[in-house]
Amino acid sequence: MVDTYRHKGLRKKLAEVLAKKGIKDSKVLTAIETIPRHLFIPDNALHKYAYEDKPFPIGAGQTISQPYTVAFQTELLELKPRQKVLEIGTGSGYQTAVLLEMGVKVFSIERQKALYERTKELLPKLNYNTKTFYGDGYKGLPTFAPFDKIIVTAGAPYIPEDLLAQLKIGGTLVIPVDEGESQRMKKIKKLSATNFETEDLTLFKFVPLLKEKGQD
Ligand code: SAH
Numbered sequence: 001m002v003d004t005y006r007h008k009g010l011r012k013k014l015a016e017v018l019a020k021k022g023i024k025d026s027k028v029l030t031a032i033e034t035i036p037r038h039l040f041i042p043d044n045a046l047h048k049y050a051y052e053d054k055p056f057p058i059g060a061g062q063t064i065s066q067p068y069t070v071a072f073q074t075e076l077l078e079l080k081p082r083q084k085v086l087e088i089g090t091g092s093g094y095q096t097a098v099l100l101e102m103g104v105k106v107f108s109i110e111r112q113k114a115l116y117e118r119t120k121e122l123l124p125k126l127n128y129n130t131k132t133f134y135g136d137g138y139k140g141l142p143t144f145a146p147f148d149k150i151i152v153t154a155g156a157p158y159i160p161e162d163l164l165a166q167l168k169i170g171g172t173l174v175i176p177v178d179e180g181e182s183q184r185m186k187k188i189k190k191l192s193a194t195n196f197e198t199e200d201l202t203l204f205k206f207v208p209l210l211k212e213k214g215q216d
Contacts, residue, residue, distance in 0.1 A: 001125065003036045010051035011037065014067055017053055023071045031074070031101035032067060039126060040064055040092040042118070060112040062207055064092040065153060069204055071098075076174045076187050076201075077149045079104050086144075086166065088137030088209070089153035093119040097128050099151070106130045107144050109137045111213050136212050140166040147171060155183040155206035164188070164196065176206050 015033040023029060038050035041064060046056050055063040073095070079085070081103035090096055090110035096119070099106045108130060110116040116134040123130060133141060137152065138160045145166035152163070152175040159175060167173055167190045176183035185201040 001039055003039070007036060007038060007051070011035070014051045014053065018068055018071050021053075021068055023068070023075055025071075025075045027079075027102055028071050028074050028098070031098045032071060034101055035094065035097045036126070037064075037067070037094060040094040040097070040122070042092075058092045058115065059118075060114050062091055062112060062115060064094050065206075069206075070095050072185070072204075073151055073153070073174050074098050074102065076185070077151060077172060079149065083148035084144075084146075086141060086147040086150045086163075087153065088140075088151070088163070090119050090132055091115055091153065093123050093128070093132075095151070095153055096123065096130060096132075097126065100128050100130060104149075107133065107141055107147070109133045109135050109141065111136055111210060113213070134213065137209065138162065138211065142166065150174070152176065152209065153206070154209035155204075156209040159186070159188070164190065169193070176204050178208075179203065181205075 011033050015029045038047040041050055041056050053067050055066045058064050079102045083104045085104045085106050087108040090108040096108050120132045140162045146168040148171050150163050150173045155176050155178055157178045171190050173188040176185050182203040182205050187199040189197045
């Protein structure tokens with residue numbers, strides 16, 4: 001678990017790359033500059049590439065999202081300190097760390113037991129304290145609802161009703177929704193209990209949001 005000046009220099013460059021690609025929120029860029037992304041990648045052989053703007057395998061057939069994607073989704077959430085955020089797809093915990101750096105309270109769900117267990121141990125070691133859950137993200141977390149913001153970090157075949165129901169009025173859901181080979185990023189604002197405003201953004205490539213809990 002070593003962080004070095006070289007790593008720090010590389011992530012400063014990564015933040016500059018993301019700014020050039022269009023990320024404007026300075027708090028998001030500072031989070032990218034602060035978080036030791038290499039420590040979220042389990043395969044040490046990949047650490048030298050950790051500050052390239054690319055996804056990498058994290059085991060269980062899953063990936064740590066590309067930094068641009070993480071930054072783009074985080075920016076869309078328009079986070080204010082102390083807001084309550086539900087994250088679907090904890091994975092490596094990197095996106096969770098970005099959210100925590102933004103000063104919000106995070107509840108994160110992962111359906112892969114192995115990833116859930118690894119990340120639950122890793123986050124506190126890096127001083128990221130949050131609530132992680134092993135479960136099915138389609139169902140959200142009714143016990144802790146409502147949330148100011150919800151972020152889905154896997155490609156959803158449709159927009160889960162339970163997630164819309166667990167948003168506060170005025171809250172936002174950021175979710176990539178399947179469109180053939182890729183997913184359309186959607187920003188959905190809850191205007192009232194039954195009324196939603198959807199903004200369709202650009203296409204991304206995510207691993208799929210799968211049903212139920214799984215070991216696969
Ligand atoms: N934010 C993570 C992204 C990991 S990829 C990171 O940057 O590391 C998406 C994650 O969603 C995977 O870990 C996958 O196992 C998880 N996932 C897929 N379907 C899910 C579901 N129904 N509920 C919760 N997590 C799910």
